[in-house]
Amino acid sequence: MLDLFDSRERVVLADQAVLMRGRALGVDEALLAAIDAIAGRAPFRRMVTPGGFEMSVAMTNCGRVGWVTDRTGYRYAPRDPATGEPWPEMPAAFAALAHDAAAEAGFADFVPDACLVNCYEPGARLSLHQDKDEQDYRHPVVSVSLGLPATFQFGGLKRSDRPLKVSLTHGDVVVWGGPSRLVFHGVLALKDGDHPLAGRRRLNLTFRKAL
Ligand code: SIN
Numbered sequence: 001m002l003d004l005f006d007s008r009e010r011v012v013l014a015d016q017a018v019l020m021r022g023r024a025l026g027v028d029e030a031l032l033a034a035i036d037a038i039a040g041r042a043p044f045r046r047m048v049t050p051g052g053f054e055m056s057v058a059m060t061n062c063g064r065v066g067w068v069t070d071r072t073g074y075r076y077a078p079r080d081p082a083t084g085e086p087w088p089e090m091p092a093a094f095a096a097l098a099h100d101a102a103a104e105a106g107f108a109d110f111v112p113d114a115c116l117v118n119c120y121e122p123g124a125r126l127s128l129h130q131d132k133d134e135q136d137y138r139h140p141v142v143s144v145s146l147g148l149p150a151t152f153q154f155g156g157l158k159r160s161d162r163p164l165k166v167s168l169t170h171g172d173v174v175v176w177g178g179p180s181r182l183v184f185h186g187v188l189a190l191k192d193g194d195h196p197l198a199g200r201r202r203l204n205l206t207f208r209k210a211l
């Protein structure tokens, strides 16, 4: 049988970095409902960077550990500092999507233990950074975009490398690893809009194996 999801567009961003357009479309509503349930227990919050700036992106997590930042630094924590409770469990559908997308991008056996949930409202942005708080860079990063479109910057291994700009829309999945694992990336300020399923928001799931 023809599998529509396997025939969707793939964009190679760099060596072992691929954008799979629409890869999450079959499960988009389930993902959004699960995000609502997670945020009901571990509310979205704007965290503070070690430099003292409040981030414009609101964040929460699910999984064994969650990514947090405060004045003392960036780290993965087993509990939500806002509630003292463990982060909500990673839904099986999240782990399955991340695992399967990673496998399709050439990373077999990806079992994420952390899922950062980012909520962008109009104007929110994420400046260029590397994901490097994880213990083993052999594991890829899997990113799932939902809601309003955003411009993703995908650069090189040096901050000064001029980034590619690629529009990420509802259902898009990006996987990067191997020689691209430590590329600088970011998200430009979100333009206002109204998405039929997500409203005036962009939601992003970032899956990593942190421990
Ligand atoms: C991130 O780098 O943590 C998130 C990227 C995105 O929102 O697309």
Ligand code: FE2
Pocket (backbone or CB within 6 Å): 129, 130, 131, 185
């Ligand atoms: Fe990142």
